[in-house]
Amino acid sequence: MAKQTFTTGSVLTATQMNNLQANDYNWTVSQKTASYVLVAADAGTRIEMNAAGATTVTVNTGLFSAGDTLFIQNIGAGACTVTAGTATVNKATAGSLTLSQYQGGTLYFVSASSAVFFADAGYTPPLTTKGDLFTYSTDNTRLPVGTNGQALLADSTTATGLKWGSAGSTPSYSLIGTGTTTSGSTVTVSGISGINNLMVIFRAISTDTAGSTITFRLNSDSSTLYGRGYTGVYLEPTYSPNSQIDSGNVTGQNSYLIGTVTSGAAAGTVSGYAQIAGCNSTGIKMINVLAGNTAASGWTSNTMRISGGTYTGTSTISSISVIAGSGTFDAGSFDVYGSI
Amino acid sequence: MSEYKEIIFNIQDGTITERPYTAEEIAEVEIATKKLAVEAAEMEKKAVLKKAAHQKLLDLGLTEEEIAAL
Numbered sequence: 001m002a003k004q005t006f007t008t009g010s011v012l013t014a015t016q017m018n019n020l021q022a023n024d025y026n027w028t029v030s031q032k033t034a035s036y037v038l039v040a041a042d043a044g045t046r047i048e049m050n051a052a053g054a055t056t057v058t059v060n061t062g063l064f065s066a067g068d069t070l071f072i073q074n075i076g077a078g079a080c081t082v083t084a085g086t087a088t089v090n091k092a093t094a095g096s097l098t099l100s101q102y103q104g105g106t107l108y109f110v111s112a113s114s115a116v117f118f119a120d121a122g123y124t125p126p127l128t129t130k131g132d133l134f135t136y137s138t139d140n141t142r143l144p145v146g147t148n149g150q151a152l153l154a155d156s157t158t159a160t161g162l163k164w165g166s167a168g169s170t171p172s173y174s175l176i177g178t179g180t181t182t183s184g185s186t187v188t189v190s191g192i193s194g195i196n197n198l199m200v201i202f203r204a205i206s207t208d209t210a211g212s213t214i215t216f217r218l219n220s221d222s223s224t225l226y227g228r229g230y231t232g233v234y235l236e237p238t239y240s241p242n243s244q245i246d247s248g249n250v251t252g253q254n255s256y257l258i259g260t261v262t263s264g265a266a267a268g269t270v271s272g273y274a275q276i277a278g279c280n281s282t283g284i285k286m287i288n289v290l291a292g293n294t295a296a297s298g299w300t301s302n303t304m305r306i307s308g309g310t311y312t313g314t315s316t317i318s319s320i321s322v323i324a325g326s327g328t329f330d331a332g333s334f335d336v337y338g339s340i
Numbered sequence: 341m342s343e344y345k346e347i348i349f350n351i352q353d354g355t356i357t358e359r360p361y362t363a364e365e366i367a368e369v370e371i372a373t374k375k376l377a378v379e380a381a382e383m384e385k386k387a388v389l390k391k392a393a394h395q396k397l398l399d400l401g402l403t404e405e406e407i408a409a410l
Binding site for chain 2: 176177178180184185186187190192193211212325
């Protein structure tokens with residue numbers, strides 16, 4: 001029975017009283033077979049949707065009073081969505097305004113212009129397929145299972161903040177570029193993208209100036225963001241007390257030392273490798289270098305350097321440059337290998 | 341015109357381009373080169389002194405084996 005309005009002098013009839021009493025246990029039902037816009041007389045009744053296709057029940061302002069309640073239920077195959085027209089319709093964060101078949105809920109007005117929809121326990125989660133995960137974007141959402149071996153990863157760029165992908169898998173390296181150090185004073189391999197681990201092989205690099213350092217930079221960044229701890233072994237061509245081992249620590253460098261050309265003119269060359277991890281992240285990049293130089297003349301020494309260090313730039317790595325501290329390159333090359 | 345330059349191998353499009361060093365980069369290289377020259381001169385001086393000292397030891401009658409044992 002629809003809500004009754006009594007005024008002074010109105011007579012409550014036995015029929016009305018019985019109907020009002022019955023309504024507590026047997027609400028008046030108004031069945032709709034198409035989308036429907038609520039009217040004031042719907043307060044205190046059940047709106048029963050029964051349509052094969054999708055329908056809506058629209059809620060407008062100025063028709064109901066605070067405390068008015070009605071029940072919306074859907075027995076049709078088509079989903080019914082409670083829709084805010086000119087009124088506001090709130091719901092629980094995890095709730096839904098869409099009613100599948102045999103679902104329903106109470107629409108409770110907190111004012112003439114605002115209602116809350118309390119969906120009954122018949123809520124159907126959005127899961128449909130084996131392996132689906134119940135996630136949330138702006139509403140409850142299913143995340144289909146990934147492929148075999150994939151792991152669930154956080155990814156703020158996706159709608160749900162989650163995705164399936166490879167995690168902790170064994171790196172698979174491939175050659176991505178080569179720089180030829182036969183001229184110039186800086187040789188750069190650029191265009192690196194999406195690579196997390198770099199392995200750089202330095203092959204007999206030399207400059208035309210004895211004593212020149214050979215260093216590398218990431219992203220052409222000459223800021224003092226490079227640091228390393230190192231151990232060096234210096235061996236004379238024949239036994240000599242000048243042969244030595246030393247170790248140390250340097251910070252605030254504007255590039256990372258690979259080695260020193262002791263002879264120049266392609267006679268003394270630097271070879272070795274650098275491993276750089278974390279290149280596709282915004283965190284610190286970890287660097288391991290093992291390199292040495294050959295010595296061509298008697299007064300110079302063979303050197304081997306082992307170092308571990310960091311580059312604290314926050315950008316992902318897109319290039320690596322090999323730099324002659326003095327003079328120009330006259331021999332060698334470097335290969336850049338990468339893995340995601 | 342300076343011979344200093346950067347050679348860039350772009351792995352995305354396969355191009356190779358060159359860029360001359362900036363004045364700042366050239367200054368950095370020249371400072372390092374001057375420092376190397378100073379170190380080389382010191383090393384040369386040390387080598388000459390070492391050779392002279394070695395000869396003096398020989399002149400004093402020490403054998404090569406004895407000098408090496410020092």
